[in-house]
Amino acid sequence: xxxxxxxxxxxxxxxxxxxxxxxxxxxxxxxxxxxxxxxxxxxxxxxxxxxxxxxxxxxxxxxxxxxxxxxxxxxxxxxxxxxxxxxxxxxxxxxxxxxxxxxxxxxxxxxxxxxxxxxxxxxxxxxxxxxxxxxxxxxxxxxxxxxxxxxxxxxxxxxxxxxxxxxxxxxxxxxxxxxxxxxxxxxxxxxxxxxxxxxxxxxxxxxxxxxxxxxxxxxxxxxxxxxxxxxxxxxxxxxxxxxxxxxxxxxxxxxxxxxxxxx
Amino acid sequence: xxxxxxxxxxxxxxxxxxxxxxxxxxxxxxxxxxxxxxxxxxxxxxxxxxxxxxxxxxxxxxxxxxxxxxxxxxxxxxxxxxxxxxxxxxxxxxxxxxxxxxxxxxxxxxxxxxxxxxxxxxxxxxxxxxxxxxxxxxxxxxxxxxxxxxxxxxxxxxxxxxxxxxxxxxxxxxxxxxxxxxxxxxxxxxxxxxxxxxxxxxxxxxxxxxxxxxxxxxxxxxxxxxxxxxxxxxxxxxxxxxxxxxxxxxxxxxxxxxxxxxxxxxxxxxxxxxxxxxxxxxxxxxxxxxxxxxxxxxxxxxxxxxxxxxxxxxxxxxxxxxxxxxxxxxxxxxxxxxxxxxxxxxxxxxxxxxxxxxxxxxxxxxxxxxxxxxxxxxxxxxxxxxxxxxxxxxxxxxxxxxxxxxxxxxxxxxxxxxxxxxxxxxxxxxxxxxxxxxxxxxxxxxxxxxxxxxxxxxxxxxxxxxxxxxxxxxxxxxxxxxxxxxxxxxxxxxxxxxxxxxxxxxxxxxxxxxxxxxxxxxxxxxxxxxxxxxxxxxxxxxxxxxxxxxxx
Numbered sequence: 001x002x003x004x005x006x007x008x009x010x011x012x013x014x015x016x017x018x019x020x021x022x023x024x025x026x027x028x029x030x031x032x033x034x035x036x037x038x039x040x041x042x043x044x045x046x047x048x049x050x051x052x053x054x055x056x057x058x059x060x061x062x063x064x065x066x067x068x069x070x071x072x073x074x075x076x077x078x079x080x081x082x083x084x085x086x087x088x089x090x091x092x093x094x095x096x097x098x099x100x101x102x103x104x105x106x107x108x109x110x111x112x113x114x115x116x117x118x119x120x121x122x123x124x125x126x127x128x129x130x131x132x133x134x135x136x137x138x139x140x141x142x143x144x145x146x147x148x149x150x151x152x153x154x155x156x157x158x159x160x161x162x163x164x165x166x167x168x169x170x171x172x173x174x175x176x177x178x179x180x181x182x183x184x185x186x187x188x189x190x191x192x193x194x195x196x197x198x199x200x201x202x203x204x205x206x207x208x209x210x211x212x213x214x215x216x217x218x219x220x221x222x223x224x225x226x227x228x229x230x231x232x233x234x235x236x237x238x239x240x241x242x243x244x245x246x247x248x249x250x251x252x253x254x255x256x257x258x259x260x261x262x263x
Numbered sequence: 264x265x266x267x268x269x270x271x272x273x274x275x276x277x278x279x280x281x282x283x284x285x286x287x288x289x290x291x292x293x294x295x296x297x298x299x300x301x302x303x304x305x306x307x308x309x310x311x312x313x314x315x316x317x318x319x320x321x322x323x324x325x326x327x328x329x330x331x332x333x334x335x336x337x338x339x340x341x342x343x344x345x346x347x348x349x350x351x352x353x354x355x356x357x358x359x360x361x362x363x364x365x366x367x368x369x370x371x372x373x374x375x376x377x378x379x380x381x382x383x384x385x386x387x388x389x390x391x392x393x394x395x396x397x398x399x400x401x402x403x404x405x406x407x408x409x410x411x412x413x414x415x416x417x418x419x420x421x422x423x424x425x426x427x428x429x430x431x432x433x434x435x436x437x438x439x440x441x442x443x444x445x446x447x448x449x450x451x452x453x454x455x456x457x458x459x460x461x462x463x464x465x466x467x468x469x470x471x472x473x474x475x476x477x478x479x480x481x482x483x484x485x486x487x488x489x490x491x492x493x494x495x496x497x498x499x500x501x502x503x504x505x506x507x508x509x510x511x512x513x514x515x516x517x518x519x520x521x522x523x524x525x526x527x528x529x530x531x532x533x534x535x536x537x538x539x540x541x542x543x544x545x546x547x548x549x550x551x552x553x554x555x556x557x558x559x560x561x562x563x564x565x566x567x568x569x570x571x572x573x574x575x576x577x578x579x580x581x582x583x584x585x586x587x588x589x590x591x592x593x594x595x596x597x598x599x600x601x602x603x604x605x606x607x608x609x610x611x612x613x614x615x616x617x618x619x620x621x622x623x624x625x626x627x628x629x630x631x632x633x634x635x636x637x638x639x640x641x642x643x644x645x646x647x648x649x650x651x652x653x654x655x656x657x658x659x660x661x662x663x664x665x666x667x668x669x670x671x672x673x674x675x676x677x678x679x680x681x682x683x684x685x686x687x688x689x690x691x692x693x694x695x696x697x698x699x700x701x702x703x704x705x706x707x708x709x710x711x712x713x714x715x716x717x718x719x720x721x722x723x724x725x726x727x728x729x730x731x732x733x734x735x736x737x738x739x740x741x742x743x744x745x746x747x748x749x750x751x752x753x754x755x756x757x758x759x760x761x762x763x764x765x766x767x768x769x770x771x772x773x774x775x776x777x778x779x780x781x782x783x784x785x786x787x788x789x790x791x792x793x794x795x796x797x798x799x800x801x802x803x804x805x806x807x808x809x810x811x812x813x814x815x
Contacts, residue, residue, distance in 0.1 A: 008746050009489045009716070009730060010746060012489060013488065013490040014489075014490060016490075017490055017528070020526050021265055021526075021529075134725070138724065149276065149277065149278060150275065150277075152278065152308065153278050154308060154312075156277060156278045156527050157528065160528075163700070165667040165715075165716060166667075166717075168717050168724075168726065169716050169728070169750060170719075177528075178525070180276060182275075230304060
C-alpha cells in the first residue's frame with residue numbers, strides 16, 4: 001500500500017491548538033505544504049468556500065478544488081463553476097452521482113421523492129451528495145472546508161485541523177473556523193471575490209434547487225431549506241452541511257449502518 | 264501569550280458565549296413544559312444546547328429522545344436514590360442505565376414531556392441533574408469509600424458535599440468558559456484519578472514545628488481528549504477550611520480571562536496552565552484570595568490499590584464494604600431497584616466508582632455471605648476476573664453522536680478473548696476503550712488504551728479501526744500513553760492485544776507492570792510483537808519529523 005502522510009489523533013490535537021490563533025492563510029499554507037496534491041478544497045459555492053478558494057489560489061494557483069454536482073443544482077451554481085474557472089484558471093473537479101444509483105432511486109421513488117417524507121429526502125441526499133463526496137474523499141489525505149464556528153451552536157467546537165472519522169480518518173481542515181460572517185463578506189468585497197448571485201435574492205444557504213429557497217427579512221433561516229419537513233433529525237436542517245459529518249451520522253442511524261440506498 | 268481579546272470579539276466569534284448571554288441556560292428549566300408541548304422539532308438548537316445545563320443531551324439519532332446524567336457527588340447514593348433512578352429508567356427510559364467515570368448514572372431514551380416529572384421525582388430524594396453537562400462544575404468526584412476506609416488520611420465527604428452544594432446551579436459558576444471537573448479525596452491510593460481533573464484536592468498531612476495539619480495539595484490543569492494533559496502541582500497547601508475558597512479563586516481567575524472564551528477549542532483550564540504554568544497561576548489565585556498560600560514542596564505519593572474491589576473491613580467495627588464488578592458499567596433500572604431492596608434490608612448505602620463499579624457499605628460481617636449471594640443473583644457476581652472490573656468503555660454506540668465505533672460491545676469481545684486465552688493471569692490489566700477522541704473512558708492512561716477511529720481499506724472504503732495506546736498510566740506510573748499502533752482494523756485488535764499480553768506474561772520480569780514492560784521495549788519492538796511481523800493498515804510509527812518540520 002502506498003505510504004501516505006496522515007496525522008494521528010495526538011498530532012492533529014496539538015496542531016489544532018497550535019493553529020487556533022493563526023490566520024486562515026497560515027493554516028492553508030501549512031496544509032498545502034503538508035499534503036500537496038493529496039489535498040483538495042471542497043466547495044458548494046457558498047461565500048465561505050469562495051474565500052477559501054481565493055486565499056488558497058493566492059498561495060498556490062494549482063490548488064485542487066472540487067464540487068459535487070448533484071444534478072439538481074440551480075442554474076446560478078453552474079454559472080459559478082464557470083466564473084471560478086475563468087477567474088482563477090482552476091480546472092474545477094466536478095463529481096456527479098453514480099448513474100445507476102440515481103436511476104434506481106428515481107424509478108422506485110420518483111423524481112421529487114424528497115417532498116414525500118424525511119427518509120426519502122435523506123436517501124436523495126445520500127445518493128446525490130454524500131456518496132459522491134465519500135468517493136472523492138476516499139482518494140484524498142486531506143480536505144479543506146469553509147465551516148465556521150459562528151454559524152451554529154453545534155459548530156462551536158470545530159477545530160482548524162482535525163481527523164475526519166466520517167471519511168476514513170483523513171485530515172479535515174477548517175481555516176475559517178473562527179471567522180465571522182462579517183469577515184467573510186469583507187474579504188469578498190476587498191478582494192473582489194466572485195460570489196453566488198442567489199445571495200442577492202434572499203438566499204441564506206446555497207444547495208439543490210428544489211430544496212432551498214429565498215427567505216424574507218426576519219424570517220427563520222430554517223425556512224430556507226427543507227421548509228416542508230416535519231420530524232427531521234435535529235441539526236440536520238438548514239445548517240447541516242455535509243461537511244460537518246453530523247449529517248452522515250444521522251444517515252447511518254436512520255438509513256442503516258452502511259447507509260447504502262435500498263434501491 | 265496573545266493579547267486578551269475584547270468581549271465584543273468573544274461574542275462575535277463564539278456562538279456558545281452568545282447563546283449563554285441571550286438567555287442564561289439555567290433559565291431553560293421553567294420553559295421545559297412549554298418546549299415539550301410545542302414538540303421537539305420546533306425547539307431551537309440553542310435551547311437544545313441550554314438543556315445540557317440540566318444534564319440532558321441528544322441520544323442518537325437526534326429525533327427526540329435524550330440522555331440524562333444524574334449527578335452523584337462522591338458517588339454516594341442512598342438506596343432510596345438508587346430505587347428512584349431505577350424506577351425512572353424502567354418507567355421512562357426503556358430500562359436502560361449506565362455508570363460513568365465521574366460517578367454519575369446516565370439514563371437514555373427519555374422524552375422531553377416526561378422530564379418535569381422526572382426532575383420532581385429526583386428532587387424528592389435529594390438528587391439533581393443540574394450542571395450535569397454544559398459549561399459548569401460537573402459532578403464532584405471523590406474516593407467512593409471515603410469515611411469508611413481505615414487507611415484513609417481523613418474523611419473528605421463533608422468537603423465534597425459542601426462543594427457540591429455550593430456549585431450546583433450556582434449562577435456565578437455556571438457560565439464558565441467550558442466544563443470544569445473537580446475531584447476531592449484523601450484516599451491513600453488516590454483512586455479518584457487526580458491527574459485527569461481540572462482541579463484536584465489531594466489529602467495531605469503537613470508536618471511543621473507548629474504541629475500536624477490536615478488539608479490538601481492542589482493539582483491543576485488535567486484533561487484528556489486529543490490534547491491530553493496530566494494535572495500539575497500548584498505548590499500549595501490548603502487548609503480544610505479554605506478548600507472551597509481556593510476552588511472558587513481558581514475558577515474566578517480562569518473564567519474572567521476572555522482569552523479562554525474566544526475559542527471553545529482552547530477554553531479548558533489545561534490550556535491556561537499551558538500558557539501560565541503553575542507558579543504564575545498560583546500568583547493569580549493568591550491575588551484573588553488577597554493572601555499568600557502556604558508552600559507545599561511535594562505532592563503526596565499514591566500507594567495501594569485503586570479499585571476497592573472485594574471485601575474490606577470498614578473503620579466502623581463489625582462492618583464491611585464490598586466492591587462488586589459491573590460488567591461494562593451497565594445496570595438496568597430493574598437491577599437498580601432490586602439492589603436498592605437488598606441494601607435497604609440491612610441499612611447501608613451504595614457507592615459508585617470511577618471504574619464504573621459499585622460498592623455496598625455498612626454490611627454486618629455476619630451477613631456478608633448472604634448479601635454477596637443475593638447481589639450475585641441479580642447479575643453482579645463478586646468473583647469475576649478483575650480485568651472485567653478494571654476495564655472501562657465509554658457510552659459509545661448506539662447512544663452517542665460522537666462515537667465512530669462500537670465501544671462496550673467491542674470491549675466485551677476483547678475481554679472474552681483475553682480471558683479465554685489467559686484466564687486469571689490478566690487480572691491486573693486495565694483496558695480503556697473509547698469510541699472517539701473525547702476520551703471519556705480515559706484511553707490515554709490505561710495499560711492498554713483503545714480509541715475508535717477509521718481507516719481505509721484497499722479500495723478507499725471506510726474501515727472501522729482502533730488506535731492502540733501503550734505506556735499510559737495513573738498513580739505512581741502516571742503518564743500519557745503513546746499511540747503506538749495506529750488504525751488497526753477492528754477485526755485484528757483482539758489478536759494484537761493477545762500477542763502483546765502474551766509477550767508480557769512470558770517475557771516480563773518478576774513484579775514488572777505492563778506499563779514498565781512497554782517502557783522497556785522500543786516502539787519498533789512493541790510494534791513487531793503486536794503484529795507478529797505482519798503489516799496491517801497504516802500501522803507504521805508516526806512520522807513526527809515531517810509534522811514537526813512543517814510546524815516550525
